Amino acid sequence: xxxxxxxxxxxxxxxxxxxxGKYTKTLDISSLATHVMEDLDPSFHKKFVKGDIxxxxxxxxxxxxxxxxxxxxxxxxxxxxxxxFFARIFFRNAINIGLPVLEIPGHDIQEGDVLEIYFEQGxxxxxxxxxxxxxxxxxxxxxxxxxxxxxxxYLKKYKTYQI
Amino acid sequence: xxxxxxxKILSKHAGREVKAGELCIVSVDGCMATxxxxxxxxxxxxxxxxxxxxxxxxxxxxxxHAAPAxxxxxxxxxxxxxxxxxxxxxxxxxxGSGICHQVMVDNRKVKPGDVFIGADSHTPTCGALNAFACxxxxxxLAAIMLTGKIWLKVPHTIxxxxxxxLPMNISGKDLALFxxxxxxxxxxxxxxxEYDGSAVQQLNLSQRMALCNMSAELGxxxxxxxxxxxxxxxxxxxxFADEKxxxxxxxxxxxxxxxxxxxxxxxxxxxxxVMQFNGTKITYAFLGSCTNGRLDDLKTAAKILKGxxxxxxxxxxxxxxxxxxxxxxxxxGTIQTLIAAGGTIINSGCGPCVGxxxxxxxxxxxxISSANRNFKGRMGNPNAKIYLGSPETVAMSALYGCxxxx
Numbered sequence: 001x002x003x004x005x006x007x008x009x010x011x012x013x014x015x016x017x018x019x020x021g022k023y024t025k026t027l028d029i030s031s032l033a034t035h036v037m038e039d040l041d042p043s044f045h046k047k048f049v050k051g052d053i054x055x056x057x058x059x060x061x062x063x064x065x066x067x068x069x070x071x072x073x074x075x076x077x078x079x080x081x082x083x084x085f086f087a088r089i090f091f092r093n094a095i096n097i098g099l100p101v102l103e104i105p106g107h108d109i110q111e112g113d114v115l116e117i118y119f120e121q122g123x124x125x126x127x128x129x130x131x132x133x134x135x136x137x138x139x140x141x142x143x144x145x146x147x148x149x150x151x152x153x154y155l156k157k158y159k160t161y162q163i
Numbered sequence: 164x165x166x167x168x169x170x171k172i173l174s175k176h177a178g179r180e181v182k183a184g185e186l187c188i189v190s191v192d193g194c195m196a197t198x199x200x201x202x203x204x205x206x207x208x209x210x211x212x213x214x215x216x217x218x219x220x221x222x223x224x225x226x227x228h229a230a231p232a233x234x235x236x237x238x239x240x241x242x243x244x245x246x247x248x249x250x251x252x253x254x255x256x257x258x259g260s261g262i263c264h265q266v267m268v269d270n271r272k273v274k275p276g277d278v279f280i281g282a283d284s285h286t287p288t289c290g291a292l293n294a295f296a297c298x299x300x301x302x303x304l305a306a307i308m309l310t311g312k313i314w315l316k317v318p319h320t321i322x323x324x325x326x327x328x329l330p331m332n333i334s335g336k337d338l339a340l341f342x343x344x345x346x347x348x349x350x351x352x353x354x355x356x357e358y359d360g361s362a363v364q365q366l367n368l369s370q371r372m373a374l375c376n377m378s379a380e381l382g383x384x385x386x387x388x389x390x391x392x393x394x395x396x397x398x399x400x401x402x403f404a405d406e407k408x409x410x411x412x413x414x415x416x417x418x419x420x421x422x423x424x425x426x427x428x429x430x431x432x433x434x435x436x437v438m439q440f441n442g443t444k445i446t447y448a449f450l451g452s453c454t455n456g457r458l459d460d461l462k463t464a465a466k467i468l469k470g471x472x473x474x475x476x477x478x479x480x481x482x483x484x485x486x487x488x489x490x491x492x493x494x495x496g497t498i499q500t501l502i503a504a505g506g507t508i509i510n511s512g513c514g515p516c517v518g519x520x521x522x523x524x525x526x527x528x529x530x531i532s533s534a535n536r537n538f539k540g541r542m543g544n545p546n547a548k549i550y551l552g553s554p555e556t557v558a559m560s561a562l563y564g565c566x567x568x569x
Contacts, residue, residue: 012348012430016538020545021517024199025229025237027206039540059349062382063538065284067203067300087382088353089284093300139186141314151302155211161188161306161314 002079002100002117004053006109013040013056014063015090019072021064032072050077053117055109057083061090070094070101080117082107082124082135095142098150102135109133120146165405167320168387169355172295172402176278183319183409192277192294194307195223197263198230199517200282202240203301205247208308216251217311223254225266227512230258233520261485261511262453264288268372269487275390275399280304280313285453285535287378290387291371293401295355297385318384319411321351324360327419332569334463335370336455336533336553338362339377340424344434345414352382354411357389357404362418364392369457376454377535380431423568426551429539437556437568445550447530448473448561449542450506451482452516455533455554458491464558465497467569468504474564479506480522482514506561518543531560 017040019032026032037044054060054073060083061069070093073081080100084107094101100119109115113128120143122135138146141163148154166174166182174180176189196204201224216222224244232238241258248255256266263283266272273279275293280286282304289296299313307313323342346356356378358371366374371388378386390401423437450456450464461483473479481501483489489511492498498508509515515522516534523543524530530542530549533556537549552560555569 014536014538016518016536016541020540020543021199021228022519022543025202025240025519027202027240039545059352059382062348063284063379063536064199065282065286065298065300066199067302068199071203085349085352087349088384089298089300092303096300096302139316141186151306152207152210155306155309160310161312163186163188163314 002119004051004079004115006053006055006111006113006115007048008111009040009054009056011057012059012062015061015066015069016063018061018069019066024066024068029071029075032068033075036072036076048076051079053115054078054081058085060086062087065089067093067097070097070099074099080119082109095145096151104133104135107133164409165407167355167408167410168357168402168404169295169318169320169385172276172278173315173317181317183317185317186314187317188312188314189278191221191280191307191311191313193221193223193272194280194304195225195263195267196282196301196304197228198226198237198240198244199228200301200304201244204282204304204308205243207302207305211305211309213309216253216308219251219253222308223256223267223272224248225256225260225263226258227262228517229519230510230512259486259511261488262456262513264453265457265484265488268292269485276402280307284379285376287383287386288372288376288453290375290378290385291368292395293387293390293393295385298379318353318355320355320357322357322359322410322413324413324415325358325362325418326360326415327362327417329362329365329418330421332423332555333421334553334555335366335373337421337424338418339374340426340434340551341416341418341421343377343380343426343432345416346381348380348430348432349382351378354383356381356383356386358386359389363388367459368394369459373454377431380535423553423556425556426537428537428548428550431536431551437552437566440566441568443529443566445529445531445560445565446477447524447528448477448479448557449515449522449530449532449534450479450554450557451484451514452534453484454535456482456484456488458488460533460554461492461497461501463554465500467555467558468562469500471504471562473505473561477561477564479561480509480515481506482509483511485511515542531557531566533557
């Protein structure tokens with residue numbers, strides 16, 4: 001179970017604002033954490049506590065294919081990202097690197113709400129509002145990638161894709 | 164019931180007929196990664212237990228995003244790519260080769276009917292060649308390096324029909340911006356876009372590439388053009404959509420009277436007519452990128468700037484999309500004209516579009532750019548404002564020192 005407090009962001013948060021292009025060319029993943037959300041929310045590092053949850057509106061992660069975007073969020077300690085729907089490359093990337101992401105269309109989660117997330121079941125309980133949300137079901141192949149902790153482990157085990 | 168272009172191409176590569184909404188595993192005809200995405204892809208490939216590439220002839224490495232290296236950190240990533248290419252006998256397109264999408268087209272690494280996957284979000288650019296071209300991240304790419312395959316959900320398709328005779332001052336970029344305005348930045352998420360209509364049939368390959376390129380700004384999985392009117396320097400068998408193909412949406416837009424289009428800060432779908440912003444002072448003009456760095460884009464700008472000089476206080480930075488484009492533009496005098504007009508030619512590659520080097524704007528600067536994204540901080544400085552327009556609009560604005568409709 002994932003448990004944490006939420007930080008709310010709006011619609012169409014692009015990957016440039018999650019991690020700017022000038023910081024992406026590195027294999028030092030911890031350096032990504034230093035600059036995550038820098039152009040979007042300069043106060044991010046002051047208020048963010050490891051394990052907190054990012055909650056957005058529509059189309060979180062639009063723009064670039066940079067896997068450094070979900071990596072930066074994972075590196076800083078984001079436990080889960082919830083969006084009404086995700087941009088497709090960001091969504092695949094997050095699942096592939098083992099960052100929990102859930103789509104909850106029409107959610108009403110607010111800043112500071114405390115959530116209990118049962119990721120594999122796709123259930124989210126909002127403790128602040130005493131309310132449960134059902135996330136959009138992941139496709140079978142994605143769920144199997146999640147169960148292995150990411151695509152690297154999945155392919156280490158299965159050698160090729162299975163549907 | 165018929166099939167869309169996407170369903171036809173994916174069916175052929177899945178070995179069975181697949182329709183929108185189905186999951187499938189498809190064989191990949193070609194894939195690529197750049198200096199932003201390749202280092203992580205190589206790392207993931209090795210972590211997956213990868214020893215040798217599934218097919219070294221189908222894998223391409225392109226050093227384009229920060230080339231030549233602006234610092235030691237990136238220089239070492241470039242070295243890693245070169246060493247991996249050497250070790251695997253894979254194709255490496257080193258600095259100066261150009262932007263990955265253009266390099267793939269120039270070198271015939273992607274062809275009609277192909278499934279082509281790139282670790283770069285603008286991979287739909289190659290949809291102009293009647294291929295299924297789709298962007299992914301590094302680890303998905305690593306999986307293709309290892310298995311030669313990718314899993315995909317067959318996307319539903321939105322048909323965008325652009326009808327009418329294109330006015331003289333309207334290019335593929337104006338059409339792309341106009342479509343962004345209508346569909347918005349999330350309007351084609353998880354879907355394919357098929358461009359069709361009489362205006363599209365008039366477009367040459369370069370203009371079709373500009374149109375497909377910005378499918379990424381719609382959130383689309385791919386963008387393809389009806390191949391009617393497509394001319395390539397080799398013979399090919401075009402893939403057409405069936406007449407009775409099923410579309411999630413059909414959008415009809417008349418572009419016969421379209422005026423030049425402009426995306427204003429900070430989103431590519433915040434699109435207006437250029438003339439509404441005529442007179443907005445600029446200090447920096449960028450001509451280049453995978454959207455608009457091709458020979459006809461450069462020639463269009465040269466035609467406007469021939470015998471003239473850009474306005475005082477304006478910098479015009481020009482990045483030809485590939486070495487081939489640069490050589491062609493040198494051979495016909497285009498480059499000389501642009502330099503004489505005050506333009507600065509930089510290395511073939513992504514240049515300042517990704518905000519890493521070669522022309523980061525200063526605080527408070529206003530930029531007119533022929534690229535595809537104007538998100539806050541995109542060009543490396545969150546305190547600069549970026550407007551997006553066609554090469555015509557960029558050249559006119561550089562000439563007058565303010566946003567100017569062509």
